[in-house]
Amino acid sequence: MPSLRFTIAHRSDECHARVGRVETLHGGFDTPAFMPVGTAGAMKGLTPEQMRGTGTQILLNNAYHLMLRPGADLVDRRGGVHAFMRWDGPILTDSGGYQAFSMADISSIDDDGVTFKSIVDGSRVHLTPERSIEVQNDLGADIIMAFDDCPPGRDPASAGERDAAADAARLRVAHERTVRWVQRCRRAHRRPDEQALFGIVQGGTDLDLRRESVEAVCAVDLPGYAIGGVAVGEGPELMAAVVEHTAPLLPADRPRYLMGVGYERDLLTAIRAGVDMFDCVLPTRNGRNAQAFTRSGRLHLRNARFTEDDGVLDPECDCEVCRGGFTRAYVRHLFMAREMLGPILVSMHNIRHFQALMVDIRRAIRENAWSALLGSWPVLASDLSPPAARDVPASHQGRE
């Protein structure tokens, strides 16, 4: 079989949403799919077995982090990232582009690549499309991502005239560079029979540029395409506009992946626009910060009002934590006592929250049952206004 096979089982007749399945050499996953983020080859606080218990079918690792520590060659010598982290299901690795551009202390960017300072030991690291693919070939994930130029985003309305012009110029550079880089990535890819390389579309909030980017990137024949450069500070309305514009332009017979998104409402919007795959750190990052997602909104569990609350995190949830009867009072106690079990339980619950949402969305697509979906997930009907994630900078919503 090819490195990746995508079959669409059902298309919504009232929007672009579709239900399908992706098969890889390490098994398959249902789409639309939510991928939790195990940055450095580990889910923060959860064993692979616990991850399976959340209904997770595929997860994401960051080439950037694993390249810097312990090194992709070391992971390769261990048999690749599946063997290393003991997750035998599908894995996707991010290319390092986003991290190099957003997190690193950059000393230079040019058409060759990016040079930055390692967060691990301060050494100078040079990352190019070829090097990113080499790293991802060594790691051995089932889906690997093209190395893209991913500049920070900004709502044009909030930028001054000169800034807006500079942003626009930067977006065009990023788009053009990303197109050249995806071609270099494809040429550098040593394991196309085992690993599916996805291209990434850029273009920021400029819808015309998005169309140009789709046309140029999708001219390179690849098994899947992603929308990059969203959730980078542009705000939820603009993000929705970009996704609704861009997703339907991507080839209908390939998986479409929206990178680094997001909140429940964002996922639904994107799925209705035809997106099939998502990754986001929100369940685990917010979980570590005592924030539980529920069908009717988020709970800040350190809040004193939960001190004697004998309810579970979400009475509708079927996760190990809620089924197990762990109460809000207990989980609050764990956070107040700085017990590791607090982040563990809330992360586990949050991941299941997102996986259960995907299960229900897939059912809604198949059965055209959107109002039932909104009825059982009130959070989907909440405002599109910026989420009150006090501990998550808006510019850094979903990736790490």
Next chain:
Amino acid sequence: MPSLRFTIAHRSDECHARVGRVETLHGGFDTPAFMPVGTAGAMKGLTPEQMRGTGTQILLNNAYHLMLRPGADLVDRRGGVHAFMRWDGPILTDSGGYQAFSMADISSIDDDGVTFKSIVDGSRVHLTPERSIEVQNDLGADIIMAFDDCPPGRDPASAGERDAAADAARLRVAHERTVRWVQRCRRAHRRPDEQALFGIVQGGTDLDLRRESVEAVCAVDLPGYAIGGVAVGEGPELMAAVVEHTAPLLPADRPRYLMGVGYERDLLTAIRAGVDMFDCVLPTRNGRNAQAFTRSGRLHLRNARFTEDDGVLDPECDCEVCRGGFTRAYVRHLFMAREMLGPILVSMHNIRHFQALMVDIRRAIRENAWSALLGSWPVLASDLSPPAARDVPASHQGRE
């Protein structure tokens, strides 16, 4: 049934060791038993389900910590500590005596009790035998401990003459106070039909005083007795001498509990002297510090020699981590990357290590197969010299 029933199934014919079972209202456990320590109503990093997976049948909570946060009355209103932490098996609570004397900023000690500063909010806390029992009655564990006076220990040979005299005087005060306090504890105990109160023997390293303490404490008819005041800085040889002297003096028909011990060799010594129950923080505390117990000794997993070690933590181990194929190289990576999963995996492994040791010791007792035991656990035959637990102060080996 009474709050606790102890049956001895087999007695060794070559030492004081015995195999038995303790039944409580929340189920039973086999003896000799090892109790992992879930200080504040949570195992550090492990869910109750994972704890069951290690073969743990009973665990320990600290009244001291739960009293200060979230408060014993709050736990009582949640249905007690079993319901609160979602552990439906047997639980033992420590009285708070050890913590009040060893960890607290003490402002006064007298025959009434101890006054110290709360580690949580700095407030003044007064702990008496009556208050400790009230707290433990509220928490609702199956076995509760008398409030004892537990002074720090010291090898008399390493103390100057004046210090030795002062230590001896302090030990006598502690012994006499502990005897008066166990009587007050018994009178204060409101739930003797549900919770078994154990007395605690003191006496330090003075064997005559130990005998006096046994006689006086065991004159109070209680369902079990513990040896306290060991592993408090006296060193392993003196500890062994105290335990070998004291354990056989305790009533043979009641469970004997050695508090805060210890390393594998210490457990075997004590079991051969007739001890039935142990608790120790070593598996989890050392686990958090990247130290894995194995049948042939401890591994410091941050050591560079494990960088490319594809072996599991202990090839003989049947824990979820070793069975699951997580390698030393991977676990080292987790610690280097400061991933929570490192402490989780090593704690899980270490707890199973101790539970598997107890399984094998119980078999050795039943079958008189001591040499087979030593053959499969080389660590038991290692020196009695002070263990090289660099990250664990000797004076604070096993309790917290």
